[in-house]
Amino acid sequence: MIKTDFDVLVKDTHKGRGVFATRNFQKGEVIVVGKPVKVAPERTRHSVQMKMNLHVEIDAPAKLINHSCNPNTGIKNNSFGAYDFIALVDIAEGEELSWDYETTEYISISVPQCSCNAPNCRGGLRGFSFRPIEIKNKYGEFIADYLKTLEER
Numbered sequence: 001m002i003k004t005d006f007d008v009l010v011k012d013t014h015k016g017r018g019v020f021a022t023r024n025f026q027k028g029e030v031i032v033v034g035k036p037v038k039v040a041p042e043r044t045r046h047s048v049q050m051k052m053n054l055h056v057e058i059d060a061p062a063k064l065i066n067h068s069c070n071p072n073t074g075i076k077n078n079s080f081g082a083y084d085f086i087a088l089v090d091i092a093e094g095e096e097l098s099w100d101y102e103t104t105e106y107i108s109i110s111v112p113q114c115s116c117n118a119p120n121c122r123g124g125l126r127g128f129s130f131r132p133i134e135i136k137n138k139y140g141e142f143i144a145d146y147l148k149t150l151e152e153r
């Protein structure tokens, strides 16, 4: 179990490490602030996409938050050049945090087979480019800024 600068901790689970709330959060609260640690030369299984041609690696605990097709946090671009993780719903102490990797990745390679167990699980992630309308409708403002303006490119 690893403590962090935020009100979350990192624990080992049957599916690898996960990030868990150490207090209750209300919908809309910023739970974790992610900061970039380095620019990745190209997309990797651990990079996070910031622009069409910019992939970064982010710090812990942000980088350890697992994917879910029905997540309890959403992402928002922050001033550090990465993403904040914001409660999409009220979250109880002890709950695992998750976000939807297709809200940042134009093409997704990190979760070929999803095991999030959500009733609406998409089975495997392919990326925002494969379902832009679905992702935009589901998450509203909580998608990467560069994906909001794609049509204008």
Ligand SMILES: [Zn+2]
Pocket: 068, 069, 070, 114, 115, 116, 117, 118, 120, 121, 122, 123, 124
């Ligand atoms: Zn899933």
